Amino acid sequence: MYLLRGFFCDPLCTAITHQRRIFSDPVTARIKQGFYMSVATPVAAQGFCDLGLPDTIMATLDRLGYVEPSPIQAQAIPPLLAGQDVLGQAQTGTGKTAAFALPLLARLDPAQRHPQILVLTPTRELAGQVAESWQRYGAGIGGIKVACLYGGSSYVPQLKALSSGAQIVVGTPGRIIDHLNRGTLDTSRLQALVLDEADEMLRMGFIDDVQRIAEACPEQRQTALFSATMPPPIRRLTHRHLRNPVEITIATDHSVKALIRQRAAVVPFRNKTDALLRLLAMETYDGIIVFVATRVATNDVTQALLDHGYRAAQLSGDVAQRDREITVDRFIKGRVDILVATDVAARGLDVDRVSHVINYDLPNDLEQYTHRIGRTGRAGRSGEAISFAAPHQRHFLAAVERRSGSSIERWEIPSAKDVNNRRLERIGEQIVAASSKQQGLDGYRTLISDLIAAGNDPVELAACLAREIHGDAEPFHDRKGPIGKAPGKQLAGKGVSKAPPSGKRPSKGLGAHPGPSNGGRQLCQFSVGRRHGATPARMLAAIANASGLSGKAIGRIAIDQDHSTVDMPSDLPAGAWKALRKQRINGQPLV
Numbered sequence: 084m085y086l087l088r089g090f091f092c093d094p095l096c097t098a099i100t101h102q103r104r105i106f107s108d109p110v111t112a113r114i115k116q117g118f119y120m121s122v123a124t125p126v127a128a129q130g131f132c133d134l135g136l137p138d139t140i141m142a143t144l145d146r147l148g149y150v151e152p153s154p155i156q157a158q159a160i161p162p163l164l165a166g167q168d169v170l171g172q173a174q175t176g177t178g179k180t181a182a183f184a185l186p187l188l189a190r191l192d193p194a195q196r197h198p199q200i201l202v203l204t205p206t207r208e209l210a211g212q213v214a215e216s217w218q219r220y221g222a223g224i225g226g227i228k229v230a231c232l233y234g235g236s237s238y239v240p241q242l243k244a245l246s247s248g249a250q251i252v253v254g255t256p257g258r259i260i261d262h263l264n265r266g267t268l269d270t271s272r273l274q275a276l277v278l279d280e281a282d283e284m285l286r287m288g289f290i291d292d293v294q295r296i297a298e299a300c301p302e303q304r305q306t307a308l309f310s311a312t313m314p315p316p317i318r319r320l321t322h323r324h325l326r327n328p329v330e331i332t333i334a335t336d337h338s339v340k341a342l343i344r345q346r347a348a349v350v351p352f353r354n355k356t357d358a359l360l361r362l363l364a365m366e367t368y369d370g371i372i373v374f375v376a377t378r379v380a381t382n383d384v385t386q387a388l389l390d391h392g393y394r395a396a397q398l399s400g401d402v403a404q405r406d407r408e409i410t411v412d413r414f415i416k417g418r419v420d421i422l423v424a425t426d427v428a429a430r431g432l433d434v435d436r437v438s439h440v441i442n443y444d445l446p447n448d449l450e451q452y453t454h455r456i457g458r459t460g461r462a463g464r465s466g467e468a469i470s471f472a473a474p475h476q477r478h479f480l481a482a483v484e485r486r487s488g489s490s491i492e493r494w495e496i497p498s499a500k501d502v503n504n505r506r507l508e509r510i511g512e513q514i515v516a517a518s519s520k521q522q523g524l525d526g527y528r529t530l531i532s533d534l535i536a537a538g539n540d541p542v543e544l545a546a547c548l549a550r551e552i553h554g555d556a557e558p559f560h561d562r563k564g565p566i567g568k569a570p571g572k573q574l575a576g577k578g579v580s581k582a583p584p585s586g587k588r589p590s591k592g593l594g595a596h597p598g599p600s601n602g603g604r605q606l607c608q609f610s611v612g613r614r615h616g617a618t619p620a621r622m623l624a625a626i627a628n629a630s631g632l633s634g635k636a637i638g639r640i641a642i643d644q645d646h647s648t649v650d651m652p653s654d655l656p657a658g659a660w661k662a663l664r665k666q667r668i669n670g671q672p673l674v
Contacts, residue, residue, distance in 0.1 A: 134152065169183075170328040233404070351474065359387075360391060
């Protein structure tokens with residue numbers, strides 16, 4: 084139907100020279116007259132060298148380790164390289180960004196300092212990821228500039244990127260509309276428009292903005308639309324804005340990677356947090372993403388984790404964009420272990436260190452389930468996917484098994500005894516690991532020897548030392564009482580007062596590094612209160628994210644109308660105070 088291999092093995096200049104020849108046979112002549120071309124199966128290509136990409140881009144792909152194109156790349160690159168419109172249906176994670184970026188980069192003129200390519204994405208996270216991909220793929224082409232435009236961030240760097248002559252603009256519909264209204268984005272000489280994740284933009288209510296943006300672009304342009312599904316509104320969009328597109332459909336793969344172990348437990352809603360805490364107490368993990376259904380749930384679950392000493396942070400629409408970027412960076416670097424996120428907030432989040440995905444709330448469909456658990460088991464590593472299903476959701480798990488051909492193990496919520504035994508095992512592992520470090524023990528050996536000589540039982544001595552270091556060995560209770568309550572003092576966010584304790588004067592702001600006060604602690608006053616949307620949970624998350632403190636290290640939080648008072652350690656490094664000055668809640672600086 085469309086013989087790509089022999090034609091596009093030539094260099095790019097040959098492909099452009101011979102572009103007209105593809106319309107010489109009857110089939111392609113019908114396409115030129117207005118029929119969709121459907122590509123049902125991938126062309127047998129040996130590698131990217133068979134697709135006609137120029138040497139500069141091939142050199143970059145070699146450096147990045149790209150060898151064999153994915154099905155969507157093998158089928159989309161040749162027609163886009165030849166200047167045709169493309170309608171691609173493929174699920175998330177199939178390599179769509181490279182499928183449109185590589186051929187459009189080949190057609191771009193770096194000497195022209197104005198927007199030539201506009202890419203629309205549904206979320207800020209995906210926009211950032213796509214923009215980074217453009218920069219990576221275009222590294223071998225001199226003079227390429229990329230502007231990333233999305234809401235929730237300052238206009239200043241965006242205006243600077245546009246005024247400096249960015250040829251590639253990536254952004255979300257709302258912010259692109261803002262720049263069009265301001266006259267700061269010129270689309271009059273645009274050569275290509277890409278609509279990425281079109282069905283997601285439809286679901287998020289951006290379809291009218293997408294229509295307006297498409298109408299603001301030149302008629303004689305190249306257009307590529309990619310979508311996981313093709314609902315009627317998306318079909319209407321393609322008929323209106325795409326010209327004789329090559330239609331590519333990559334069959335949806337509902338299979339789950341073999342490296343991912345899937346487990347599920349039937350958990351009533353009221354017991355989900357307790358089940359999560361017990362799960363974390365039992366598992367050995369690196370990074371975890373906990374998926375929840377709502378923004379409110381991200382706050383509640385994150386707060387519960389922080390209260391129990393876990394290094395957790397939330398990703399939702401309520402978190403300012405800059406804070407989200409900081410949180411993801413901290414997660415990547417291992418300073419945060421658990422991200423609690425909604426599906427939209429986690430869109431485009433690809434981190435190799437994710438060892439576990441936990442479906443605290445199950446998604447609505449199988450595709451979303453597959454997309455979620457695909458966040459683990461990356462880069463050849465094994466992964467764990469654990470789901471909490473309400474009693475009435477058992478049928479969903481059965482459907483996942485039936486349609487994906489995978490098996491989901493039944494996971495039983497550990498008992499309090501199981502959790503305590505596991506905790507003791509970990510303490511034993513830490514003691515054994517510490518025993519391998521022999522330096523500096525002479526004084527302690529003498530002390531213990533003297534205590535044993537005085538008639539003390541060595542086992543009792545060791546047990547008392549372990550308790551002093553690790554706390555009570557049985558912090559979990561049975562189901563008649565609170566499950567998963569951490570030992571020790573009351574933590575931030577629980578039972579906070581509206582005023583600082585009497586006898587203590589809060590530090591007025593963070594203009595300088597405060598000195599030590601009572602017991603190495605100090606009260607610090609922050610410039611956000613209830614009228615700014617501050618809550619103990621949001622303050623705790625903001626401070627923890629900026630300073631690197633755990634929930635245990637941050638004490639009582641008192642929220643007043645115009646300010647908040649927080650019990651903080653007095654020995655924080657200067658870098659942590661500097662980071663705190665950059666934190667905001669609803670746009671209001673903490674300091």
